[in-house]
Amino acid sequence: MKKVLILVCLFMVGCGQEISDKMPSDAYITIDNSDIEVFSDIYVSDIVSDTNVDIEDYKLDTDVIGDKEIEFYYTFDGNKYVYRTNIEIVDTVKPKIFGSASKTVEVGYDGEICNGYTYGDNYDGQPICSVEGEVDYNTAGTYDIDIVVTDVSGNSTNYNVTLNVVEEIRSNNNSGGGGTSSKLAFSDAYARYKSDNTELGIDVSEWQGDVNYEAVKEAGATFVMMRVGVKLSSGEEPALDGEFINNIKNAKEAGLKVGVYLYSKALSTKEAIEEAEWVLEQLDGESLDLPIVFDWEIWSNWNSYHMSFHDLNEMAEEFIKTVEDAGYEGMLYGSKFYLENFWEDENYENIWLAHYASSTSYEGYKIWQFSNVGRINGIYGDVDLNVMVVD
DSSP: OHHHHHHHHHHHHTTTSOOBOSOOTTOOEEEOOOOEETTOOOBHHHHEEEESSEEOOOBOOOSSOEEEEEEEEEEETTEEEEEEEEEEEEOOOOOEEESOSEEEEETTOOSOGGGGSEEEOSSOSSOEEEEESOOOTTSOEEEEEEEEEEOTTSOEEEEEEEEEEESOOOOOOOOTTOOOOOOEEHHHHHHHHOOTTEEEEEEEOGGGOSOOHHHHHHTTOOEEEEEEEEOSSTTSOOEEOTTHHHHHHHHHHTTOEEEEEEEEOOOSHHHHHHHHHHHHHHHTTOOOSSOEEEEEOOGGGHHHHOOOHHHHHHHHHHHHHHHHHTTOOEEEEEEHHHHHHTSOGGGOSOEEEEOOSSSOOOOOOSEEEEEEEEEOTTOSSOEEEEEEEOO
């Protein structure tokens, strides 16, 4: 769509008059032919380092690497001209690899070591993973190997791994001393996190059952984020959360601020937009105090999705744009690790952070989900607890 708009604008400029590509003898334009990083926000004016003409500026399309011809219009002595040149779009960002620095397999292993690691790239949806180093899988021992991920631009990342080949992997069935996560009373969380610029709240789905929102409010909560639906399988329509209708009605009647989230399994921008439209259909104009949230966290099969980090973020951005075009606020949900490594978090105005800890070093969140084992009057069992930053 961006490319179409750019071309339309260029041709409209020349309507009604002849446009020459022959530069006047007294005019000059100096182009900076330095390589341009893929996905950069670059305008024509950014690559013109010296000129005495009036340039009609526009944003360049930098979404595909390689040599690219561009043209732009300029005015000199009251006449319009077109200037054509070439730029080079490059990708210099290395792929990322995540996983343990130590891996253990049994003698005779014939699997793919790469399958035990998560890797991805900003541009290439299918970077190549390989293993470097000598390993004898038929002989027990310790081997030093490198997991190497290379993208289509030739950028490579090496991840050093200690590979242990053993006769038998013994499972640890020791159940002693494990313990469980301590439950966090809402009153304790309130005392810890409530301030003049924060509010405390919860997020719910059908798993919390029938919620007594009057009791929730009396406990000190001021807002609730609720699941409107869940995508059971990529490519299918989301399923309405079994308690959504009751949740939004009863929470509002209790005077709580309300926002909603969709558990997404989108694997394309088109599917993410369809999910956003589905959410809007369920709301049917219902007012919200808080955002509509894109909740995408199906990371376990990431390697198989053949998505770049850019593809991933484009999905979230289009979901958010769709709900914001309908008059709602949009928001991205993510854990600290994925916000810092997969999501381009600086591109999102509203972020709902998931980080189960007493404090967080992550900055820039609007809502922080700090516990998934909270307890509050009005709900039987565990509930997620959240703190929201308010102006």
